[in-house]
Amino acid sequence: MASKVAILLLALGHLEVAQSLAKPEPGECLAPTYMTRFSAKLFQVMMKLEDQDGNVSLSPFAVHAMLALIYRASEGETLSEVQRVGEFNQHPVFVALDFERLIKFKEHLQSAKLNSYSRVFYNQKLGKVNSRYDEFSKFYFDIDTKPVHMDGGEDTARWLPFWIQSSGISSHMQAGETKNFAIMHNHEVYGLADLPELDATALELPFNDSATSMLILLPNQLGGLASLEQQLAQPEFDLNRIANRLHRQSVTVSLPKFSADSDIDMTDALKMLGLRQMFTDSSKVTKLLDRPVRVDKILQSSSIFVTEQGTLYLHFLANKRSLPANSKEFVANRPFVFAIRTPNSVLVMGHINSP
Template sequence: MASKCMILLALLVPLLNAQTFNQPGYPGFGLGARFGGGQVVPQQDLQAQEDIRVPSAPRQRNGGQSRNPAPTAPTRAPVIPKTSFMDRFSSKLYAKIAPAQAGSNFVYSPVSVHSILALIYGTSFGKTRRELKSAGEFVDDQIDVAMIFEKLIKFRSDLGNVELKMATKLYHNQLKGGAYPGFPEFSQFYFNTADEAVDMTRAKDTSEKINFWVSDSTDGKIRNLAAPSDITEQTEALLVNAIYFKGRWENEFATMDTQPSNFKHSDGRISSVAMMYNDDVYSLADIPELGASALGLNYRDSNISMLILLPKQVNGLRALEAQLADPQFDLNRIAARLQRQNVLVRLPKFRIEFDQDMTQPLKQMDVQEMFGPKSQIKTMLNDRVRVEKILQKAFIDVNEAGTEAAAASYAKFVPLSLPAKSPEFTADHPFVFAIRTPTSVLFIGHVEHPTPLTASPEGAGRGRQRSFSSRQ
């Protein structure tokens, strides 16, 4: 059972003396980025930019019209690559983040970062666009990309046992003028983005307003995302994305079966952790090429599952993670090898709170131009901007049944005749986990320090934490 949520904050600042673009183009913002000042791109570079279609705001599907009537959205089906471009992006980003988190727990949401980049991709041109296309594994048609993310972002599951919701809000500087024509409708339709004008000169009030929305969107799990120091008079906009997930296991663990058990750390230490236990039908596979075993745990009433990759060697996490960047080991291909069978599962409880500046990992993926003075991004305020930084804060809590149902009573019945001995999956050393759908990775991370049996719920299993306000 797991409860997870993630927030991404994007800050945008206009390029110094930026000219207003006369050519049609469509603006967008992504998860947690801030944009800052820079140089003006020469006029000849603007004339040489490739064509950009304005992603006209479609008419509302309920028959009503948008505030600024525009041509309807394309009705053709989006072109989706044969292999999951979302999985490929997730694997590349994980390979850049994981090495720096050796020895600690961490979790982040690839789909949250990806959706922000997709929105920015739709507003970009020139080298900026080409870099985003390559890093994001996007198809060339920006409308196709927007349509794919529309389907994902607008999916909501609230069936009692599983809840999944994504929301994005754009806070723009009220002193910077009105929105670029069609932008509010486009961002709302494809990326579920609401917008609000705020006073960036009142940093404390604005940060409190943002943090209230963040807390409300994540059921109170994430607070204090934005600090007053993140906001200046030059901040053009802040794009905030939240994803929240809570699910009940298809096969729950009985709280009475959770016992203290040894967990072997990569450095040779051994600690006592709260180990859950269940003998039931799960999905299992041996992946000898990775030197690992894979376990799939389904969430009830949904196509969402947790995939756990457990290295066969106690200190094998680093080697396992290094191989995950290889396309042949994308999570879809690993999941396809899982076989349903009775499995005796031992899995430690874990809880992680983690924040990550995504700027450097993205630069390592050759996304350079949008962070620099030659950024080629149009915004909703008719100015070119550069991305100053992209920040994310995430939370995950995995236990027997779920956050609200942890204290519920549970009875398990077994057959009178004993079945054949089940294969075992015992996660008693560091492992990788991912919460995923068949097409996208919602959350991914690794566990090196599960919940100690005596730890308080608030402090157990936390990863490295850094204050955004300390970043310059």
């Protein structure tokens, strides 16, 4: 029988954009990656489970990194399930190298501050952590392992003081309700695409110093958010495929200031995706300690803040040029999906119902 271990995934995705958005440069067409495929699956399941009337943010990248770590620490059917759900088609060490490169890339962003903290908590009565696992976890994933009391009936908040028990999801709007909110305006050449299959429009806002960008998916209809999110997990609507359809053109952008804070138990969503054995006493997570352990929960807390101080630099006023006659207009005055992404992964994703 497997012993008890709790895994907490705490992803504090605090995003601050410190500089202006860059003018997009033509890029190569990118095929879907295993990271973007996993992100789409996770996002669709999470949107079924989470409050559809509020603002929601989550970090598919942080969840995926934790699964990559469990992939290395497992064997048997547990390993097979993690491999299938995580779309890991190569040796765990090569998967770990992918995540190490992405973590280092994220740490060197200049125009966005994106912090994430992941920790594994285990019952200290079970002994010490496997030193080889601990070294692997810290080196490739920057994830620490911490022993805690789990069998003494203690409140979880006592050993997870940073875990926020109450959700910070913003107040929501009723169907047909209108609301006044602060809008940021900009005019520049951006990537824009009509997506008739999704009944939506896509806009890409790149950050200055890297291939990182914010992708906004705006339903054409006021009540089109739920339908859009249901379709995003389909292979043909992978975010890389959507990005490949963007065309650089003159765009006048009106985007609200927005924020989203979410405290999420990811366990049910991962079970729905096919991760089952590791949450049972038959778990084959064998390399974390010197005995098999089971996972109790995977939790995530994430926050994103987008304001005019960092996201849209209103530099179009400086050159006083008139707008081209053929300029397109993108007005995000209804609920939309957002994704902070690289060409290989989705760092933060969610939806905004009420700025």
